[in-house]
Amino acid sequence: MRDSILILNGPNLNLLGTRQPEVYGRETLNDIEAHCTQVGDGFGIGIDFRQSNHEGELVDWIHEARGKHAAIIINPGAYSHTSVAILDALLSVDLPTVEVHLSNIHKREEFRQHSYVSRAAQGVICGFGSLGYILALQAQAAEIKSKKQQAMA
Numbered sequence: 001m002r003d004s005i006l007i008l009n010g011p012n013l014n015l016l017g018t019r020q021p022e023v024y025g026r027e028t029l030n031d032i033e034a035h036c037t038q039v040g041d042g043f044g045i046g047i048d049f050r051q052s053n054h055e056g057e058l059v060d061w062i063h064e065a066r067g068k069h070a071a072i073i074i075n076p077g078a079y080s081h082t083s084v085a086i087l088d089a090l091l092s093v094d095l096p097t098v099e100v101h102l103s104n105i106h107k108r109e110e111f112r113q114h115s116y117v118s119r120a121a122q123g124v125i126c127g128f129g130s131l132g133y134i135l136a137l138q139a140q141a142a143e144i145k146s147k148k149q150q151a152m153a
């Protein structure tokens with residue numbers, strides 16, 4: 001069975017395309033999902049792409065990822081700046097995690113400049129719009145490959 005990556009999106013990201021396009025771009029979440037699926041196919045990796053406006057649902061999905069997915073990519077949206085629960089969930093499942101933001105959170109309001117989730121992330125990509133998801137996928141595909149090579153050595 002091929003490896004898969006769970007890509008999680010937090011609140012309000014379902015509105016991409018029409019939500020503050022000057023900040024978040026004109027692509028919809030469906031566009032981003034289609035692109036991730038295509039790039040994932042190229043790496044031989046399946047993509048489970050989800051969005052929720054509910055913190056607990058995101059926590060549940062992170063728990064379910066253990067034993068099911070090889071890695072996580074997450075854009076936690078506003079929960080980045082508030083959610084110890086999502087941080088704890090990510091620390092509990094101990095899967096390689098990359099955090100993504102469409103906008104450069106460090107160039108924006110002060111309250112966006114801290115992310116709880118970053119403490120559980122191998123890396124954070126922000127400011128490159130939807131390209132950030134693809135960069136995160138490349139990073140995770142490399143991580144999965146190197147883990148496999150280590151396991152075979």
Ligand code: DQA
Pocket residue numbers: 011012013075076077078079080100101102103104105112
């Ligand atoms: C975001 C940045 C967050 O501050 C904001 O609450 C979002 C989107 C981004 O992708 O740039 O919802 O995570």
